[in-house]
Amino acid sequence: MSGTPGIVIEGVSHRYGKTLALDDLSLTLPTSCLVGVIGPDGVGKSTLLGLIAGAKRLQSGRIELLEGSIGEPPHRRQISSRIAYMPQGLGKNLYADLTVSENLDFFGRLFRQDGEERAGRIASLLSATGLAPFHDRLVGKLSGGMKQKLGLCAALIHDPDLLILDEPTTGVDPLSRRQFWQLLARLRARRPQMSLLVSTTYMDEAEGFEWLVAMNQGRLLAEGRPDQVTAGVGTRHLEAAYRRLVSGGMPPVDFLVPPRRSRGAGPVIQAEGLTRRFGDVTAVDQVSFEIEEGEIFGFLGSNGCGKTTCMKMLTGLLPASAGQAWLFGRPVEAKDRAARRDIGYMSQAFSLYGELTVHQNLLLHAHLFALAADKRRERIAALCSRFGLDQHLNARPRDLPLGLRQRLSLAVAVIHEPKVLILDEPTSGVDPDARDDFWRLLVELSRQQGVTIFISTHFMGEALRCDRISLMHAGRVLACDTPGRLIAAAGARSLEEVFIARLQAVDAEEAKSEAAPLALPPPRPRDGTQWFSSARLAAYALREGKEVLRDPVRLAFAFFGSALLMVVFCYGISLDVEDLTFAVLDLDQSPESRAYVAAFEGSRYFSETGPLAGPDDGLKRLVEGSVSLTLEIPPGFGRDVLRGAQTEVLATVDGSMPFKGETVEGHVAGIHDRLLNDPGGVFHSETAPLARLEPRYRYNPASRASTRWRRACRLFC
DSSP: TSSSEOOOOOOOEEETTTTEEEEEEEEEOSSSEEEEOOTTTTTTHHHHHHHTTTSSSOOOOEEEOOOOOOOOTHHHHHHHHGGEEOOSSSTSSSSSSHHHHHHHHHHHHHHHHHHHHHHHHHHHHHHTTOOOOTTTSSSGGSHHHHHHHHHEEEEEEESSSSSEETTTTTOOOHHHHHHHHHHHHHHHHHOOTTTEEEEEEOOOHHOSSEEEEEEETTEEEEOOOHHHHHHTOOSSHHHHHHHHHHEEEEEEEOOOOOOOOOOOOOEEEEEEEEEEEEETEEEEEEEEEEEEEOOOOEEOOOOTSSSSHHHHHHTTTOOSEEEEEETTTOOOOOOOOHHHEEEEEEEESOSTTTTTTTTHHHHHHHHTTOOOOHHHHHHHHHHHHHHHOGTTSSGGGGSSSSHHHHHHHHHHHHOOSSSSSESSTTTTTOOHHHHHHHHHHHHHHHHHHEEEEEEEOOOHHHHSSSSSSEEEEEEEEEEOHHHHHHHHHHHHHHHHHHHHHHHHHOOTTOOOOOOOOOOOOOOOOOOOOHHHHHHHHHHHHHHHHHHHHHHHHHHHIIIIIIIHHIIIIIOOOOOOOOOEEEEESSOOOOOOHHHHHHHHHTTTEEEEESOSSSSHHHHHHOOOOTTTTTEEEEEHHHHHHHTTTTEEEEEEEEEEEEHHHHHHHHHHHHHHHHHOOOOTTOOOOSSSOOOOEEEEOOTTTTTTTTGGGEEEEEOOO
């Protein structure tokens, strides 16, 4: 792409309902370099990258890239094979029921690579990322860092000219983040003409980018080289620069955690030999630690090391396979409801009820913890005032910015005034100011109210604020002490260096910071305008087949479910209208009238009930729904039939259900015609028919509830 014009964005706006994600955004991004889009969740980064990649439809404005407009379908189809897009989230572009190699094989087939080319590219990518030993492992069993590496491999399988990565390291541990950027550096060394567009919430990562775009609330705050952005606001660090840009130039307020004063009590949380196994996998292996009252204890570990599992065992949500945990000196048990009232748990995933408002979420959890009515009102009012939720009581959580959602989650976790607060990565994706606000709340709970806080995080700055931290990897605790002592003991310059050194010391695979070089074969030219490809169809069919065969539930639904539906539709469901009740008002009582009624009695469609007492009785039964048809035979019916004179029979059909009414009408007409056309019957005539059918309708135009039935009258003359 060297020498090509940059990515030109002019007047781009994008809405999700009433929410404005991008607000008249205009800028030009350079090519053949690493461009970073920085800002917290909810500022429009993902929307912008999705529009540039062609994954979202352009609503207004213009985006020019790769010598054309992305808003024009022909150009978008033509350049689709030159763009790779890795969406936000751990492994969101992967398939959990396929292995590492099968995922890459699927993406290679999508780009119509033959077997030899796919095999060469897969081997090179797995070797370069250190995933070769795990080629046959299911993606669902990979750690977060491994998923991101595999997602990058899937994006690189076809050698794109533009690589778009949406927050590829959010929620990833420091060592995996370092390895991820080392891999990108080797990739750029191999193909310097390729353009990289990356979004991130980590400001320390963004300082290494070549060009930056700072965004907030869908608008552009600043753009340029990192040194230009920091110099423009008079700071040396990018995080401080971003805070000034968001606050309109106000210098950031330093946040210092006051030292903890020991309360002299025994440990609030104890774990001794805590172990949890899931089948053959040991998620937590012989973990032991103690946490004192009012202490902020941090869990820092690699993805998939067992932090969340350990926290769930301390809350009683998961039973331990071995070992023991104590809260306030009592063993942790799932049935101990009294102990659970002393715990507040904020899970890693967003766990609020999106259909309820902020106030309703707080009220629901207050009811769940059985707070008295006056206590509920007092507690909700105090939390809303303290956490800044007063202006958002009627808003739904999904409509709130991420920082406010995290405040609401914390308010829900502490509404019952717990003595222990367990927080699983509560600030992932939150902007720096919102993180500081969140930590001010935690420090207030710890220092002023004596709440014991157990928190996991991937942010080194947050780990430094903890009183003590535990470094964890592969289910084991590697070290446990204050951050300062750990740094001093290792002779390191930062806590991140301590963490990475510890991981590399115990895991030989993680120690391979320099992976094999990328040696991909040159891509073969392919026509991106082809709208249908049998190879792509076969790739999807092969992938779906593997997923179905490995999922017993889907397999059962695919085969046994289809067979069951066939049986139900073929034998269990009938649209025939039979066994209809009818009543007769026979005012003639002649052999001919009885013969006419007998034709209905002998039909499989009708079943006679008691005779009618009069015309009003027939109307009453129709309204009640006790009959579907009434027949009224007038006096002299038999005499007129024998004389060959025209006569009439009144048939009134319940038409409250139109389909049923029309079906009944057809049955009546069929029986009537059969009587007229029977050569041996008394109703048959060689010259002219003795009767004809004239439909008449009686209905309820006012739709009054007392006469809600719709009726159709059929007159046979």
